[in-house]
Amino acid sequence: MLAPMLDRLTPEQVTQIERRLADENRKFQRDNLRISERDRRRKRARFVVDRLEDWVGKLSQPQLERVREYAERMPLLDELRDRDRRRLQREVLAVIRARQARERLPELIANWERGRETVYVKALESWREQYFNLLIDIDGSLGPEQRRRAHANLRRYAEDFESLTGR
16 A cells, blocks of 8 residues: 555655646646637547547547537636645645555545535536537447447457456
């Protein structure tokens, strides 16, 4: 388990973790917050297209348009996401600094969403609903080859899970 090791970190090692988190936070800001809204929406659409094409292959023009529509309609959550990431980082660092990882880290990890801003929770619920609606729409528009590829991917995952469970 990781917790006993975290309880033995030196102050210098904790400082190194803090530096690493600060670097990651700057990168997140640069990549997600310091770009225009238009670029953020394009980035979101590209991300969704890439994930879908990993599963089903090349998307058709109407499918691409549906993804663009989704990306334009959904509110941008990056600022809320950034604040939530930093909140969780502060909580984990406080546990590490107090050398209480063994006692407190399991609970913190199990309930990492506790303490989220209400506005972020509601925004995530809306995002999930709209994203699932997008997936349902895309699923309904899959061509035969796209559906075959999606089924093959699902079969592969099912086989992986079965082998992990020892069946």
